[in-house]
Amino acid sequence: MVKLVEEHFDLQVTAANTTVSDTFELDKNIVAIKGFLITSDKDDMAYFRGSQRMEINKDEIFPEGYETKRVMSGISVPPMQRFYDLGGRHPGNGNIKVDFKDTDDGRTSFTPYRVRFYFYCEKTEDNQ
């Protein structure tokens, strides 16, 4: 039986104009990645200052410099429509590498913030 689940991972941005990188591992029972969403505890920081490069199973999804605001959705969007559509992509080895870059923008002053990456996935149940 296939379930629809959300997995999420965090990155902490503690300094301005830096790149924070990490590799996340999806649950081994994930069979498809349907969507992707970014949120933050300081939305305006991520919105104006953030960009990320992301690859799933070494396959590049977003190139360096792809703005974070393009994968953020506000409360005006129905919850299940907020995700960036990844089309049910196969997770491969389940490794997701993210390079998140903070860059000065004339509309904000830097303060440390947390960025959260949500992945909307299909998951099979363990057969025991």
Next chain:
Amino acid sequence: MREKAIIETLSITKKGQIKHFQVRIPNNAERVIGIETGLRMISSFSFDFGDFFSFPTRMITPFPRNLLIGELKLQSCDEGNLFYTGEIHVRDFTTGYGDFSETEDFRSEEWTHGLRREEMEVVVKGDTTILTGFFRDRIGELFGDVQYEIKVIVWYEVKVKKDDCQPCS
């Protein structure tokens, strides 16, 4: 088909500046399928909105005007020719239009009330190999020399070989 993106960054520093640029489309591109744009401000400028955005005197029903940063055009080398024309704005001041629910502590902003962003869908053959672009600064007409970066994001489909089916690496 797999989808990939190319990002071209333009640096604007002068009032009325015009930028001509090219985006090279890879040989393995089947077709160009979408265009997105982005803006990063380097210098700031002040615009006196009066008490338009002040709470509680904020006026909710008059439609606020968005500030135009500039105009972008893209052209392909095939019969598609001029296939994209767009405007880039500083911010969307209209997210709170007609919204009487906001309070002093929770104001409507692009990141709280913004819609999901979709690319502008286009269909341009990958044979074009090069996209020619034109950007013209317009914000300088109001504020003089303003420094910012424009990002042009070109999405394209990649031709997948028949034997390219490796789920794991």
